[in-house]
Amino acid sequence: MSEYTPEDITPPELRPEALAHHVPDWAEAAPTPDDVTDWDARRAAALVPFRLDARGWPMHPDGRTGRGGRNLGLWGENRAADPIVVAGRGRHRQVLLITRSDIGVQAIPGGMVDPGETAPETLIRELREETGVDLSDHQPVILSQGIVDDWRASDHAWVVSTAALYEIPAEVDAVAGDDAVAVAWWPFGTLAQLDAAITAVGSTLYAAHQPLLQRALDHLDMAVHPDQTR
Template sequence: MTETIPAERRRWSVNWPQYTPADITPPELLPAALARHVPDWAEAAATPADVTDWDRRRSAALVPYALDAKGWPLHPHGRTGRTGRNLGRWGENAAADPIVVAGTGQDRRVLLITRDDNHEEAIPGGMVDPGETAPAALVRELREETGIDLSGHRPVILGRVVVDDWRNSDHAWVASTSALYLLPATVTAVAADDALDANWWSFGSLDQLDAEITAAGRTLYTAHRPLLRRALDHLDHP
């Protein structure tokens, strides 16, 4: 998502007076709209200056980040080419991404949903609710989007990383806890909540997954490629 920013200018320590990021704030999150109504998925702060608990947020962050001279949060990976907020919170927005894999060898499959926002094939995850833990969010999101309850399973935590989400900006971004659930065989998945569809796909390699999804006339969600690659690395090189 940062491909429009030259690599040598992404770091915040690099001076770039001409930097003019595009504001991606949707109408419902503009200050005038928030003054009238705050969506149930968003915080009321019109700007990061209206947030009062940066110390707590930073101490709880999955990925460390700094504040600028104004006290605004800075994307951990540097400039994105976008400003404003198209997410629920300023700064880090914690997500949980359960990667469910069934079978072994040639029969290995991965569970993906079709997202309702961009109609792409993705891991059945979502945002961690306020006061919720990442393990609880992993189970909840999977159950809500596919009907599969893996509350009795202990997953392998693959990582806690910033996700290259299309909604990321310089001051608001997504960081995910990804976890691998292993099942002996596929189970029935029924799409619900934010999912338009739920299917099991061949998962011998990322190329194989790509080819199968493309052959079906669909597209793999770019932001989840690194998470799926990490799952494959763990499976193939435990």
């Protein structure tokens, strides 16, 4: 049996020698999980339960990822919020997506929950920062709170997202900002239709967000055809 040797994805700014001199404002100072002192509290507050291994290190709830180290702010669970904004109904339905500055794909606007912030507050803040759209007076539908297959996740640090659906009557003006290099409305009748429209312009739909978008579609379609639940 071959030995498991995950790739260390820790960026230079989160390696022990760098953290000894400077801690980024988005990250905790702990060079390894051994330096974290509140695992009981983190496990009790986790949206998705997780265990610690024999060393006392957090274990990804879904198992091995093939990646070690940390490329996220916290060891263990990192909370995010993803607002899915849908305009119109039926065949005229559109969804608001950004082009991410880090990996250049089409994705739901959203980001990490800041310390002292709630997920609903993050939904509003991230949407405003990345698209200029303010839906603070709208009540979203919470679709899910679960692990997303984020490219920065490792065996010991992962992302749990609160995905929420905002429905508005028609498209509104949006302007890219913060971590978005572009923002646009896309056809949203089905996930296949959305993917085809994005592929047609030479871009890619972020794989980690496809399950969240499908949940939004399922919710919207069930509202139109409630008899399907019987």
